[in-house]
Amino acid sequence: MTDQIGVIGAGAWGTTLAVLLADAQRPVSLWTHSAESAEKLAHERTNDRYLPGVVFPPNLRVVTDDAYLAEPHRFILLATPSAHLRGTLRRLGSVLYPDAPLLSVVKGIEEGTHLRMSEVAVQELPGRRIAALSGPNLAREIAAGKPAGSVVASEDGELAAELASVLSSDRFRVYTNPDLVGVELAGALKNVVALAAGTVDGLGFGDSAKAGIITRGLAEMTRLGVAAGAQPLTFAGLAGVGDLIATCMSPLSRNRKAGELIASGIPWPEAGERLAGVAEGVATVTGALELAAEYGVEMPIAEQVRAVVFDHLPPMAAVAELMSRSTKDELAD
Numbered sequence: 001m002t003d004q005i006g007v008i009g010a011g012a013w014g015t016t017l018a019v020l021l022a023d024a025q026r027p028v029s030l031w032t033h034s035a036e037s038a039e040k041l042a043h044e045r046t047n048d049r050y051l052p053g054v055v056f057p058p059n060l061r062v063v064t065d066d067a068y069l070a071e072p073h074r075f076i077l078l079a080t081p082s083a084h085l086r087g088t089l090r091r092l093g094s095v096l097y098p099d100a101p102l103l104s105v106v107k108g109i110e111e112g113t114h115l116r117m118s119e120v121a122v123q124e125l126p127g128r129r130i131a132a133l134s135g136p137n138l139a140r141e142i143a144a145g146k147p148a149g150s151v152v153a154s155e156d157g158e159l160a161a162e163l164a165s166v167l168s169s170d171r172f173r174v175y176t177n178p179d180l181v182g183v184e185l186a187g188a189l190k191n192v193v194a195l196a197a198g199t200v201d202g203l204g205f206g207d208s209a210k211a212g213i214i215t216r217g218l219a220e221m222t223r224l225g226v227a228a229g230a231q232p233l234t235f236a237g238l239a240g241v242g243d244l245i246a247t248c249m250s251p252l253s254r255n256r257k258a259g260e261l262i263a264s265g266i267p268w269p270e271a272g273e274r275l276a277g278v279a280e281g282v283a284t285v286t287g288a289l290e291l292a293a294e295y296g297v298e299m300p301i302a303e304q305v306r307a308v309v310f311d312h313l314p315p316m317a318a319v320a321e322l323m324s325r326s327t328k329d330e331l332a333d
Contacts, residue, residue: 002072003027005166006100007079008088010041010062012050012139012277013105014079017167019143022057024169030062031069033088038064050277054143066095073100075163078121081278082108082188085117089124101129101159103152107187108280109287114294116184129159132180133167134187134239136246138253142172151175151238153183175238182230186221186240189288190247191255191281193217195305197248198259199315213301214248220299223333224288227295255281262308263315282309300325 003026007018010032018030032038041047042062046055056062063069069076069092076096080088085106102125106117115123118130135150142148152167152174154160160176168174177183196217200210221244222235234240247253258279261271272279285306292299304318 002074004029004071004073006031006069006073006076006097008069008076008092009079009081009106010037010047010050011079011081012047012143013137014077015047015051015054016139016143017077017079017105018060019051019054019056020167020169020172022060025059026166028060029068029071029073030060031066031092032062032064035064038062051140051143066092070095070097073097075166076100076102078102078104078106078117080106081283082106082110082117082280083278083283086110086120086124089121093125096125101131101163103163104130104132104184105134107134107184107191108284109185109188109291111283111287111290114287114291116181116188118180118184129156130154130180131156131159131163132184132187133163133174134183134243136238136242138246138250140252145171147171147173149173149175149238149242151177151183153177153180153239155180177234177237177239179231179234181228182225182234183239185225185228185230186235187243188280188284189221189224189302190217190240190244191279192285192288192302192305193221193244193281194247194253194255195259195262195279195281195285195309196301198253198256198261199263199305199308199318200259201256202260202263203315203319205319210248214244217248217301218244220297220301224292224295224297224299227297228291254279258282259305267312268309281305285309 006029008031018028022028104117131154152160152163164174196213254275307313
């Protein structure tokens, strides 16, 4: 069995995982979509745009020629932005090493199809073994060697265990979970809640309001997850409340920052241009609401996030809408 691991996508998280695996003395191929980007990364041996100061280990190879991914690989990690995952797989599907299982580290729900990222991957590459990685994983912290935990989810328990073993280190502890639906939905939906939490920050509403948004956001996430077949306890774990706390609270969170910028009066997409990366909650919220409509699930926070981002509803009007909702039992569906 080859020990080479491929990483498709050289953003902050893809680069971080490539470095993490290479530091564990595994040969890694980091694929980026453009020759210009690959040449820059290969020459400078660092990713200044996303991870300034993090030097690539010698066994991390940067590639842009699709043919490199036809080489034998033990696993292939999918780390592109969610909006580009399908197009990337269509480009690479005919050359990807056929026996390599796929690990999606992409957090999103596709607009139009409202599919999770593993579902997009399986639709484009049928027959592949598939897993997903999610958790409170801020790329810059992990790239700097700070300890963190995560979870690998797959319906294939043997695959999840093998991936957890490969990814784990003395600074990165990886658990397994058979609830692929729950882990993926939690990872995607928390970005939408983080947009709302960032808006609370931008409006200067304080920690009480932010705690309320996080808690009620978790309720929305769990309602939709359970309706879609997920286990409720998954939302109390690393991929759920763990990732939600990190993404809503950290100054490193792009989704929280995006909400803060929008609340300051900067419209989307201008706010997006000021971010060092992609705010996946923006790409996810429409697909999330489509999925919620399919299952008859109410998601008032997500509805207001979408209205603020895409319909240019003033953030204060969204707050008024949420606060004026009729009173109800907190534990009601």
